[in-house]
Structures are given as structure tokens and as C-alpha cells.
Amino acid sequence: MSTEVLARLRQHILAQGLKPGDRLPTERDLAAGLGVSRGTVREALKVLEVIGAVARSPRRGAVLQPVDFGILAEVSRFLMVRTSAVFSEVFVARRVLEVSVLPLAVAHASPDHFRRMEAANHLMEAEIDGDGSPVDGDMAFHRALLAAANNSLLEQFGEVIQEFFRDPRAHLFVDAEMARQTVEEHREIAEAIRAGDLPRAQRVLERHLDRYVHRGLVQTSSPEESTEARHDVASNVVASPARQGVFDD
Incomplete structure (x- = not known):
């Protein structure tokens, strides 16, 4: 996964005006919108989860989180x-x-x-x-x-x-x-x-x-x-x- 995918995902979040608490589109929809595979989207979301930018759950999907400086x-x-x-x-x-x-x-x-x-x-x-x-x-x-x-x-x-x-x-x-x-x-x-x-x-x-x-x-x-x-x-x-x-x- 390249940093370009993360950058494109960030631009998508900004363009949609998404804020902490908002849910991201499904992996399928993100993959289609970004022009990449679902596996690539999944890896990008894992990175965002590690740094606390999103929280993921089976029912809600990926939800944007407030910045955790810790x-x-x-x-x-x-x-x-x-x-x-x-x-x-x-x-x-x-x-x-x-x-x-x-x-x-x-x-x-x-x-x-x-x-x-x-x-x-x-x-x-x-x-x-x-x-x-x-x-x-x-x-x-x-x-x-x-x-x-x-x-x-x-x-x-x-x-x-x-x-x-x-x-x-x-x-x-x-x-x-x-x-x-x-x-x-x-x-x-x-x-x-x-x-x-x-x-x-x-x-x-x-x-x-x-x-x-x-x-x-x-x-x-x-x-x-x-x-x-x-x-x-x-x-x-x-x-x-x-x-x-x-x-x-």
C-alpha cells in the first residue's frame, strides 16, 4: 500500500466534510471511489486504526475518531x-x-x-x-x-x-x-x-x-x-x- 492511497483517502474525507463520529463508506464503495482494490482499502483503514484516526467494528464499519495525541x-x-x-x-x-x-x-x-x-x-x-x-x-x-x-x-x-x-x-x-x-x-x-x-x-x-x-x-x-x-x-x-x-x- 502506498502513501498515495492514504493521501487520496484523506482527500475523500475532506471533500465529503466528514468529522469525528461520522462513518466512512464501506470498503467496497471506498475501493470503487478511489480506484483501488478492497484489500488496499482494508490495509489503509488498518493504518488509520493504528494511529487512532478511525475505529472499526463489524456492525458500524469505520468511524472517524477525534485526534488522540497520546x-x-x-x-x-x-x-x-x-x-x-x-x-x-x-x-x-x-x-x-x-x-x-x-x-x-x-x-x-x-x-x-x-x-x-x-x-x-x-x-x-x-x-x-x-x-x-x-x-x-x-x-x-x-x-x-x-x-x-x-x-x-x-x-x-x-x-x-x-x-x-x-x-x-x-x-x-x-x-x-x-x-x-x-x-x-x-x-x-x-x-x-x-x-x-x-x-x-x-x-x-x-x-x-x-x-x-x-x-x-x-x-x-x-x-x-x-x-x-x-x-x-x-x-x-x-x-x-x-x-x-x-x-x-
Whole structure:
């Protein structure tokens, strides 16, 4: 099966205006419409099922599903394990993305975005006080931060990248004091955005994200280099982090 068949199937879905919850035509009808065999259509639907784009059942056939960024991230992580791509590259992508959206967040953040950020902080605090892992609260804050940019494409990119950090976050927040410091930095970032203080928001967010380097979850070009030398993380990170605890469950 070629990617061309998937592309044609995607165009068919767009042309018909189909949305999550809508049922696709039968394999026979799709094969006739796309000019391919039923076997080829079946293989294409299997691919879409694996990535969570459709759900199939004997009675209903193939039904379009809402985007599940967790599944997309898992597929991407599997591909990264099979190639030379490594977690340090994902870290740099996240750092560049989140710092770069701050000007948009300063310009567009609404009271609702700030309420979402603070609700995420309260969730983190409840998880910390309950001896739980504050991963969900941390992810919720960064989702709200990306949402404040009012750019759905950036938000979707960020959602996929966020999923890569679920396991590293769990390692980071084993230290409850570190988790509490994270909440404090979240509030400092939000206040800087609210005040329109972009340089301050960028400084705090960079320091906030660089903790993954300082805690050894992302390796720099020289593990022995000083904390000061590690400040420029984006230029120092190299493709050689330990994969244990990052890609493995």
C-alpha cells in the first residue's frame, strides 16, 4: 500500500466534510471511489486504526475518531527508537516551541487562559499533597500556555511534544520540593504574561525547562561542564541521552 492511497483517502474525507463520529463508506464503495482494490482499502483503514484516526467494528464499519495525541506520540516515540532520533532533539523542539509562543501568549492570553493555568497549578498542588505524581497538573499548565497563543496548529504540535515528556516528568517530580518549585515558576510565568513582561516570561520559562538538563534527563555535549555553561541548552544538547526511563515504560 502506498502513501498515495492514504493521501487520496484523506482527500475523500475532506471533500465529503466528514468529522469525528461520522462513518466512512464501506470498503467496497471506498475501493470503487478511489480506484483501488478492497484489500488496499482494508490495509489503509488498518493504518488509520493504528494511529487512532478511525475505529472499526463489524456492525458500524469505520468511524472517524477525534485526534488522540497520546497515540500519535506513542507512534512517534516508536519511530524514534528505530531511528537515530533521540529525546534531546524532542527537548530542543519543545524548548524552541514554548519560548517562541510567548509573544503570542502575551498578546492574546485571555482571563480564561489564566484561569486554566491556575487550575493546573491547584491540580499539581493537590497531587503533591496527596503523595501522587503531579504530571497531569504540569501538562495541563503547559497546554494552557500553548492555548494562550490562540494558534490551533501550534497547540496541536505542542500537544504531541507534551506527550513525550510524560515519563521524564514522572522522574523529575519524584522530588516533591522540585514539584513545588515548578508550581512557583508556573505562577511566575503566568504573572509575567499577564503583566506583558515578555523578557521576564522568557527567562523564567527557559530556566524552568532547562531543569531537564540540570537533572540529567537530557545530556549536553559535556556532562562535566558547569551549570553556567549549560545555560545555553539549545546549542549544547547533543543526540546521545540515555534512553532508559525516557523511551521505555
